[in-house]
Amino acid sequence: MEFPIFVLYRKLLYGTEGFHVPIQILVPQASWDMTTGEAGLILIGLCLIASVLHCCAALFFSERFKSSVPAMGILLGFLLLSGFLNIPDSYRIASQIWEFVPLNLVSAGGTIFNNRLVPFFGTYLTSWQAGPLIYLVLCLLLLTAGYRVYSRWQAGGR
Secondary structure, X not given: OHHHHHHHHHHHHHXXXXXXXXXXXXXXOOOOOOEHHHHHHHHHHHHHHHHHHHHHHHHHHHHHHOOHHHHHHHHHHHHHHHHHOOOOOOOHXXXXXXXXXXXXXXXXXOOOOOOOOEEEOOXXXXXXXXXXXXXXXXXXXXXXXXXHHHHHHHHHHO
């Protein structure tokens, strides 16, 4: 019975408007000045960039192994592992790196709006700012490595 009373209290206090509601309604510990609509758009953008990263990884692994089966196995295995494995916050660097795994960053209980900052060339970025940069750099690295594997195989296979 506690949950309906909590929802009613929140609706009376903050209103029922959806897109412009502060993010603290959805994620109470968030300290960012944004609305739930902005947070939703950020999550959609991160999901798209994470999908591009998965596609680049699939292209690289399928070209490296000359088959799509090992590539699919590696990607599904990593997806399942990242869903079950959790690194505690007491291991600060390892847990912050593990937060940037795409499934961990964009999951419902994810750490996208946490308060841990990432140093970046003299400035500090949030997780939702650093995530796309990291994913795009990884995409470029995977595409470059995949092109090298592809060009060597094509030149050596003739």
